[in-house]
Amino acid sequence: MSEPPSKENPKELKNDDDRALIIINDLHKSYRKGTQKVTVLTGVNLSITRAQYVAFIGPSGSGKTTLLNLIAGIDRPDRGKLVVDGIDITRLDDSKLSRWRARHVGFIFQFYNLIPVLTAFENVELPLLLTPLSRKQRKKHVTAALKVTGILDRAFYYPSQLSGGQQQRVAIARAIVTDPTIIVADEPTGDLDKDSAVQILDLLHHLNRELGKTIIMVTHDPRAARKARKVYVLDKGILRDQYENDIIW
Amino acid sequence: MNLLKYVARNAFRHKLRTSLTVIGMAIVVLAYCLLRTVVAAWYAGVEASSPNRLITRNAVSLIFPLPISYLNRIKEVPGVVAVTYGRWFGGIYINEKNFFPQFAIDAEHYLSLYPEFLIPEKQLEAFKKDRRGCIAGRLIVKKYGWKIGDVITLRGTIFPGTWDFVLEGIYRGRDRGTDESQFFFHWDYLNESLKKTMPIRADHVGWFVVQIADPARAGEISRKIDAIFQNSLAETLTETEKAFQMGFVSMTEAIVVAIKAISYIVIGIIFVVLSNTMAMTARERTREYGVLKTLGFEGPFLLKLIIGESVFIAATGGILGIILSFPAARIFAKSLETFFPIFNLSVKTLASGLVSALIVGVLSGLLPGIKASKTPIVESLTHVG
Numbered sequence: 001m002s003e004p005p006s007k008e009n010p011k012e013l014k015n016d017d018d019r020a021l022i023i024i025n026d027l028h029k030s031y032r033k034g035t036q037k038v039t040v041l042t043g044v045n046l047s048i049t050r051a052q053y054v055a056f057i058g059p060s061g062s063g064k065t066t067l068l069n070l071i072a073g074i075d076r077p078d079r080g081k082l083v084v085d086g087i088d089i090t091r092l093d094d095s096k097l098s099r100w101r102a103r104h105v106g107f108i109f110q111f112y113n114l115i116p117v118l119t120a121f122e123n124v125e126l127p128l129l130l131t132p133l134s135r136k137q138r139k140k141h142v143t144a145a146l147k148v149t150g151i152l153d154r155a156f157y158y159p160s161q162l163s164g165g166q167q168q169r170v171a172i173a174r175a176i177v178t179d180p181t182i183i184v185a186d187e188p189t190g191d192l193d194k195d196s197a198v199q200i201l202d203l204l205h206h207l208n209r210e211l212g213k214t215i216i217m218v219t220h221d222p223r224a225a226r227k228a229r230k231v232y233v234l235d236k237g238i239l240r241d242q243y244e245n246d247i248i249w
Numbered sequence: 250m251n252l253l254k255y256v257a258r259n260a261f262r263h264k265l266r267t268s269l270t271v272i273g274m275a276i277v278v279l280a281y282c283l284l285r286t287v288v289a290a291w292y293a294g295v296e297a298s299s300p301n302r303l304i305t306r307n308a309v310s311l312i313f314p315l316p317i318s319y320l321n322r323i324k325e326v327p328g329v330v331a332v333t334y335g336r337w338f339g340g341i342y343i344n345e346k347n348f349f350p351q352f353a354i355d356a357e358h359y360l361s362l363y364p365e366f367l368i369p370e371k372q373l374e375a376f377k378k379d380r381r382g383c384i385a386g387r388l389i390v391k392k393y394g395w396k397i398g399d400v401i402t403l404r405g406t407i408f409p410g411t412w413d414f415v416l417e418g419i420y421r422g423r424d425r426g427t428d429e430s431q432f433f434f435h436w437d438y439l440n441e442s443l444k445k446t447m448p449i450r451a452d453h454v455g456w457f458v459v460q461i462a463d464p465a466r467a468g469e470i471s472r473k474i475d476a477i478f479q480n481s482l483a484e485t486l487t488e489t490e491k492a493f494q495m496g497f498v499s500m501t502e503a504i505v506v507a508i509k510a511i512s513y514i515v516i517g518i519i520f521v522v523l524s525n526t527m528a529m530t531a532r533e534r535t536r537e538y539g540v541l542k543t544l545g546f547e548g549p550f551l552l553k554l555i556i557g558e559s560v561f562i563a564a565t566g567g568i569l570g571i572i573l574s575f576p577a578a579r580i581f582a583k584s585l586e587t588f589f590p591i592f593n594l595s596v597k598t599l600a601s602g603l604v605s606a607l608i609v610g611v612l613s614g615l616l617p618g619i620k621a622s623k624t625p626i627v628e629s630l631t632h633v634g
Contacts, residue, residue, distance in 0.1 A: 074630075094547075115537060130545050
């Protein structure tokens with residue numbers, strides 16, 4: 001692992017380079033809890049290049065999931081700039097942001113969040129309903145996504161008929177089916193047993209290395225963090241550290 | 250996959266809850282249709298009335314008769330085409346439970362003023378020739394198992410004694426709105442008996458039926474008829490047949506209003522039930538809605554999804570209720586045919602039942618739908634249900 005560049009002054013963490021896919025400048029986020037204002041992120045600056053595999057780590061309440069939500073466009077910052085593939089998503093209205101998410105972001109959740117009344121196939125097909133693809137084209141895409149994630153043989157199973165690992169594979173297929181610009185994963189192995197977790201991490205690794213997908217992951221799991229090329233450490237809403245897992249890569 | 254398939258699967262995610270709600274909706278629509286049919290049955294006489302017919306009765310009350318001598322004077326009023334008359338008999342057939350309306354009528358002309366009563370020509374002629382003859386509607390003929398030539402005995406209440414009639418004809422209604430439970434016999438037969446037994450009550454009728462050529466002149470003709478008998482011992486009140494029938498309905502208006510109110514209340518109750526079901530459903534699926542929004546589905550999609558499910562449940566229950574209305578109405582009509590000889594489920598009633606169910610469906614899904622579509626994604630995803 002490389003040495004973190006500046007532990008003393010986290011705000012001075014430098015952006016990777018001009019080829020950055022995601023550029024975050026001075027990002028702030030706070031929530032209201034009753035009458036109290038709780039600051040979650042303070043002046044975060046970072047950039048992520050295309051085809052990068054990034055992990056955010058840190059203790060609970062450090063702001064990593066909030067940062068992930070902001071990058072994915074499911075939450076809005078109080079202030080700061082968040083540019084993804086040349087678009088400042090903080091300036092998009094709700095409707096445009098929804099369309100942007102549908103087109104550019106694939107989501108993987110800790111608890112899979114599959115729709116229980118839909119089969120694996122239908123769950124993966126769901127994001128494609130927002131595209132102009134025909135039924136036949138949708139079928140082709142869904143089959144390909146299920147094949148990549150190794151769950152095609154369970155295509156017509158309902159989530160309740162699948163194990164946790166299999167459900168997460170379906171969720172990953174749903175995340176990649178639209179060929180998004182970035183894939184965000186919030187504790188993707190958090191609800192899985194050791195073997196399943198390894199398989200899911202291998203799958204994400206494969207998506208990044210073989211298919212060039214940009215993956216941004218939040219995790220508590222050191223094994224998961226070790227799979228990422230670059231790791232950002234957050235603490236109390238501040239980006240404290242960053243390092244690269246050079247040994248693996 | 251499409252939205253409808255998703256909605257249908259969602260609807261039966263909680264089979265017991267959905268089934269109970271569907272059954273509840275079915276019962277409500279069934280009750281609504283029956284209650285509205287009762288109201289319609291109440292107004293059947295009003296609906297069946299002809300704009301070409303006026304009724305002239307005693308101005309004090311219908312229970313006071315009018316002299317038969319008024320007949321020719323009414324005929325002379327300009328605009329009057331024909332006049333006939335009738336009198337309420339009020340007899341009992343075997344026992345009091347067997348109620349059906351009985352009228353002593355002007356055998357020669359009365360039925361010609363009521364083209365909605367269809368009777369074979371031969372039977373009508375036989376009736377006219379037989380002073381003890383009678384004509385009955387096919388509903389009561391079927392109910393009591395009568396056939397042509399049977400002697401039907403009524404025990405008089407207003408006109409004491411035992412009265413025997415020979416069934417000479419059976420009429421049927423021209424349409425479903427025609428009362429087929431009436432019983433007609435010769436006024437002359439009644440009058441002759443009265444002349445012998447109670448002369449003071451003879452030569453009187455209960456009312457005159459006045460046929461006019463132009464319904465637009467009903468008011469004017471009514472005033473002219475009543476003017477003739479002004480300051481006489483039996484002043485008259487002439488009104489359209491519709492107004493005359495409405496007079497009967499208005500006597501029991503409170504009941505009709507109560508039935509109408511109940512029909513709306515049951516709809517209100519199911520609205521509360523379905524709203525609760527949809528609120529519970531939407532609350533349980535808050536996280537799921539968050540996932541859908543995360544994937545790019547917007548608020549209006551969630552609104553459609555939730556309202557669609559609500560409408561699906563309501564429509565399923567509504568259709569079931571309408572299907573059940575047919576056998577229920579038949580049972581209802583059979584057991585209450587004495588009170589409601591015309592008890593027909595109308596298309597309008599069924600349609601209003603279904604539309605009510607659909608409106609309840611839309612409204613019940615509206616609030617949870619709006620709430621789900623407005624809830625921020627992060628809040629939805631972290632919802633603990």
